[in-house]
Amino acid sequence: MTSAPHAFVDIDELLLAVRELSVTARWEQAARLLGAAATDDPAARARITRAAAEVALDRDWFAGTDTAAERLEAAEKEFPDGDWDTGFLRLRHTYGRLLLVDGTLRIGPDGKDPQALAALLDRARELHDSAPDEVRRGWAAMYRGLITENHFAERATAAGHYTAALRAGEAGADGLLAREALRHLGDHDHDAGDGERAGERWRRATALGARAGTVPGTLSQQLLLAVLARDAGDEAGAVALATEIVRWAGAIGADRLAAQADAFLAGADPTAPGPTDAD
Structure with a gap:
């Protein structure tokens, strides 16, 4: 009986493929690919374990699942002396967990543990100061803004962090970081009545x-963009776009996003500060 043949793949290429699967919402496929990657190299194994935690975090955010905690603990065990990227994953996980109050996404400090919030913000500052490169510093700035805005309701301070994140994303050619910063800066413009900006x-x-x-x-x-259409009086266009978002989000398993689009169709404003304005 012959054993199955082994295929050797460069670890960097493997993790790049996994990341691309994850951002396209192919979370199951990304997890399976990582699970099929066998290695005797402890450093490679640690990176694979950390990547599995990141895939789970991405899935939890958009799908509303709860799959990351165990994988994140496994990643932290692989880096007993600490690791910036694993620490950032922990920050993201804690940020999202503290948004939930009695099972509902809630903006602001009400109903939340003030000591836990202060510790989260301190950790974001530490990661910002210790970031090994400009793009990672930009991501830490992004989360400093998100924490400041969504947990402390300090929007003016948050805008400065988003601006720093945008600069880092543009300088480092990180489209995902620049997108995230523009999303939230645009939200501030919208709230200020500057629909054009x-x-x-x-x-x-x-x-x-x-x-x-x-x-x-x-x-x-x-x-x-559907919000902008509704603001401009194009309700038919807003409904058509949101209906397709519900269809697409449901098809890829992004159930939390589908629910937000459903709420928009029912008249909710996803940009209005409130219990569900968390992204």
Whole structure:
């Protein structure tokens, strides 16, 4: 009986393929590919374990699942002396977990543990200061903004962090980071009544997301374009776009996003500060 043949793949290429699968919402396929990667190299094994945690985090955010905790703990065991990227994954996980109050996404500090929020913001500052490169520093700045805005309701301070994240994303050619920053800066423009500036930023963010391959991220951006259509009085256009977002999001398993688009069809404003304005 002969054993199955082994295929050798460069670890960097493997992880790049996994990341591309994950941003396109192929979370199951990404997880299976990582699970099929066998290695005797401890460093490669650690990176594969960390990548599995990142895939789970991406899935949890858009699909509303809860799959990342165990994988993140496994990744932390692979880096007992600490690791910036694993620490950032933990920050993301804690950020999302603290948004839930009695099972509902909630903006602001009400109903949340103030010590946990302070520790989260401190950790974001530490990751920002210790980032090994400009793009990672930009992602830490992005989460400093998200934490400041969505957990502390300090929007003016958050805008400065988003601006720093945008600069880093543009300088480092990280379309996903630039998209994320433009999304939230555009939200601030929209709330200030500057629909034209919001539209410029949101349309650019949509294009950047599409170029980077993020299917759920592009759909979430299109929901903001539906908001602009409704603002302009084009209700038929807004409904048509949101209906397709529900269809697409449901098809890829992005159930949280589908629910947001459903709520928009029922009259909700996803840009209005409130319990579900978390992305």
